Amino acid sequence: MEPTTHAFPENARKALSDERLQKVLAIAPAGFVNRRKQAADRLPEFEALRDQGRDLKNHVLANLDTYLEAFESKVTEQGGHVHWCRTDQEARDAILGICRAANAKTVTKGKSMVSEEIGINDYLEANGLTPIETDLGEYIIQLRHEPPSHIIAPAFHLSKKDVEGTFRQAHTDLPPDRVLDDPKVLIAEARTVLRRKFQQADVGITGANLMIAETGSTVIVTNEGNGDLTQILPRVHVVIASIEKIVPTLEDAALVLRLLARSATGQEASAYTTFSTGPRRPGDLDGPEEFHVVLLDNGRSALLGTEFQEVLRCIRCGACMNHCPVYGAVGGHAYGWVYPGPIGSVIQPALLGVKEAGHLPNASTFCGRCEAVCPMRIPLPKMMRHWREKEFEEGLQPAAMRKGLGLWAWFARRPALYHAATRMAIRALGALGRGKGRFAALPLAQGWTKHRDMPAPEGKTFQQMWAEQKGKR
Amino acid sequence: MADTSSARAQILGGIRKALGSVEGSEDARKRLAVHPRNLVPARAQLQHADQVELFTRMATEVAATVERLPGLSDVPRAVAEYLAGLNLPAEIRVAPDADLDAIPWDQRPTLTVSKGRARDSDGASVTGAFAGVAETGSLMLLSGTERPTTLNFLPDTHIVVLKRSQVVGTMEDAWDRLRGLGVAGTMPRTVNFITGPSRTGDIEMRIELGAHGPRRLHILLVED
Numbered sequence: 001m002e003p004t005t006h007a008f009p010e011n012a013r014k015a016l017s018d019e020r021l022q023k024v025l026a027i028a029p030a031g032f033v034n035r036r037k038q039a040a041d042r043l044p045e046f047e048a049l050r051d052q053g054r055d056l057k058n059h060v061l062a063n064l065d066t067y068l069e070a071f072e073s074k075v076t077e078q079g080g081h082v083h084w085c086r087t088d089q090e091a092r093d094a095i096l097g098i099c100r101a102a103n104a105k106t107v108t109k110g111k112s113m114v115s116e117e118i119g120i121n122d123y124l125e126a127n128g129l130t131p132i133e134t135d136l137g138e139y140i141i142q143l144r145h146e147p148p149s150h151i152i153a154p155a156f157h158l159s160k161k162d163v164e165g166t167f168r169q170a171h172t173d174l175p176p177d178r179v180l181d182d183p184k185v186l187i188a189e190a191r192t193v194l195r196r197k198f199q200q201a202d203v204g205i206t207g208a209n210l211m212i213a214e215t216g217s218t219v220i221v222t223n224e225g226n227g228d229l230t231q232i233l234p235r236v237h238v239v240i241a242s243i244e245k246i247v248p249t250l251e252d253a254a255l256v257l258r259l260l261a262r263s264a265t266g267q268e269a270s271a272y273t274t275f276s277t278g279p280r281r282p283g284d285l286d287g288p289e290e291f292h293v294v295l296l297d298n299g300r301s302a303l304l305g306t307e308f309q310e311v312l313r314c315i316r317c318g319a320c321m322n323h324c325p326v327y328g329a330v331g332g333h334a335y336g337w338v339y340p341g342p343i344g345s346v347i348q349p350a351l352l353g354v355k356e357a358g359h360l361p362n363a364s365t366f367c368g369r370c371e372a373v374c375p376m377r378i379p380l381p382k383m384m385r386h387w388r389e390k391e392f393e394e395g396l397q398p399a400a401m402r403k404g405l406g407l408w409a410w411f412a413r414r415p416a417l418y419h420a421a422t423r424m425a426i427r428a429l430g431a432l433g434r435g436k437g438r439f440a441a442l443p444l445a446q447g448w449t450k451h452r453d454m455p456a457p458e459g460k461t462f463q464q465m466w467a468e469q470k471g472k473r
Numbered sequence: 474m475a476d477t478s479s480a481r482a483q484i485l486g487g488i489r490k491a492l493g494s495v496e497g498s499e500d501a502r503k504r505l506a507v508h509p510r511n512l513v514p515a516r517a518q519l520q521h522a523d524q525v526e527l528f529t530r531m532a533t534e535v536a537a538t539v540e541r542l543p544g545l546s547d548v549p550r551a552v553a554e555y556l557a558g559l560n561l562p563a564e565i566r567v568a569p570d571a572d573l574d575a576i577p578w579d580q581r582p583t584l585t586v587s588k589g590r591a592r593d594s595d596g597a598s599v600t601g602a603f604a605g606v607a608e609t610g611s612l613m614l615l616s617g618t619e620r621p622t623t624l625n626f627l628p629d630t631h632i633v634v635l636k637r638s639q640v641v642g643t644m645e646d647a648w649d650r651l652r653g654l655g656v657a658g659t660m661p662r663t664v665n666f667i668t669g670p671s672r673t674g675d676i677e678m679r680i681e682l683g684a685h686g687p688r689r690l691h692i693l694l695v696e697d
């Protein structure tokens with residue numbers, strides 16, 4: 001997928017005037033926020049577990065070479081294969097090579113952000129294969145040729161009406177008089193169609209939430225069960241995973257899993273947590289005959305030893321975006337590539353370069369909610385500031401910013417975005433049950449006071465649009 | 474298969490350079506050997522009877538159903554009544570698991586029983602469990618020659634026989650039991666932790682059961 005991250009300001013403006021999107025954003029993130037809070041409150045040890053999660057991942061990063069080698073030798077010992085890939089292109093070629101060797105035509109896929117990062121679907125398609133996303137949300141957006149708008153709820157920008165329209169267009173054998181106005185019916189329809197695909201598939205590709213050095217296992221955490229059907233029905237199971245997903249032992253996996261489900265969806269545990277180790281064993285009645293792990297670096301190891309090392313602790317739970325006022329105002333697509341929200345603002349510049357993604361670390365209120373909820377305690381705002389410094393050093397910032405208008409100038413000059421963000425921040429803080437005092441201490445307020453008399457460059461139409469929107473609230 | 478050894482050397486070399494290490498660390502090797510526990514929440518550190526209660530409560534909370542039975546000989550009746558209560562066909566696909574051999578299926582001649590991996594047409598399956606994790610109400614199921622994984626995912630209705638003694642407090646306890654099997658260092662191909670039936674929130678964030686996997690998960694908790 002071609003990034004449009006450089007166009008973040010335009011993307012954001014469009015998102016703000018997209019009424020349908022704004023309706024979704026007014027509800028959905030708050031749902032995640034509440035569920036996470038309930039789950040966290042229910043576990044008295046939650047904060048202590050976060051400390052341990054942080055320390056564990058720091059230890060892993062400090063010993064990454066040892067753990068990766070141990071993982072590889074375990075996978076090999078059990079009859080699996082590890083493919084080391086420096087770049088997205090190497091990973092695409094490795095996967096295509098495996099598919100070709102298997103004479104594959106149909107490839108089913110579980111949800112994997114790394115597979116989005118390497119753009120595997122387009123590549124397989126261009127090479128004559130048929131990749132099929134099987135996670136319901138991913139399936140829907142694949143049919144619509146859209147990128148995901150959230151890392152754990154890829155289609156959350158769509159209504160059931162949108163989904164109905166998509167299915168009617170794609171599932172041509174659907175009788176026109178079949179009523180499809182209930183999510184239950186839509187889910188049943190997708191299930192029926194995808195069951196056939198699962199049976200046809202020659203290769204199944206999943207991601208990995210974790211890899212375990214001790215056992216050579218990969219772990220997926222899902223709710224639908226599609227990731228499991230993806231890996232047990234075809235003859236070949238390919239796991240695509242980035243190097244920082246490794247943890248040392250099964251006990252360490254237990255620690256991360258306690259943090260992951262709660263932070264992501266507010267569940268105590270996801271419906272399915274599956275540990276996969278090697279191919280099927282002699283005498284097994286099912287399971288894949290081949291097991292491949294495509295291990296992707298793609299710029300991650302270059303972050304070790306830099307001010308961005310800590311971002312490699314990320315477990316991709318999505319909590320930072322659920323709590324982010326900017327994400328809450330503009331949604332995921334505005335970020336222009338695979339990873340939206342605060343985590344995207346920190347890793348997209350690393351993966352795409354500051355020139356492409358430099359807007360993102362600027363589009364921040366520095367309210368600190370992301371760091372406050374990040375299960376791995378990643379100092380996301382600090383890292384966004386580091387990117388701003390880099391951007392400054394490289395002379396990439398627009399002239400106005402280079403004159404030192406302050407940290408929130410970019411943001412404050414966009415009143416609509418600013419107000420939307422402030423509202424979101426208040427809502428998020430309210431939902432978190434924190435006092436108003438904390439909000440008053442946010443740098444945001446000062447930033448706005450300081451720059452409020454600046455001319456708003458967006459022009460009249462945008463302001464009018466905003467006034468109209470306000471009238472509706 | 475393409476040779477990725479130069480990529481391997483470069484990735485590991487880059488990591489070592491950044492970390493200033495030469496050949497890995499003793500720390501890491503020790504952690505792998507000792508596999509120490511991290512903080513384990515107090516919630517499930519209970520007497521066994523209370524763990525069984527907690528398991529039942531947590532599993533029920535995630536929309537599984539739990540039925541207690543005095544012994545394995547009650548399983549055929551319970552399965553038949555459960556299916557009948559839902560107006561489902563009296564047909565089950567059963568894991569060819571020696572642990573389930575003691576179940577006297579022939580006491581229920583109206584129940585059609587076949588054994589093997591799941592086929593597309595199977596509506597209901599019966600499998601054994603390796604453990605039940607009280608902390609989260611999760612079932613732990615292992616793959617193996619007698620335990621095909623497809624039974625856990627393809628049928629609409631999944632019925633799991635869990636012996637009372639198989640209930641443990643936490644995932645860590647379950648790992649201890651697995652390590653205790655003595656198959657040192659080798660995991661079964663698939664270890665599933667199953668917490669309630671399949672679900673999705675992908676359409677308008679409304680949680681609906683029965684996405685791709687079973688829409689019903691019925692646990693027969695058997696005294697032993």
Ligand code: SF4
Nearest residue numbers: 314315317318320374
């Ligand atoms: S940065 Fe933290 S909160 Fe955001 S996705 Fe990663 S782990 Fe979750």
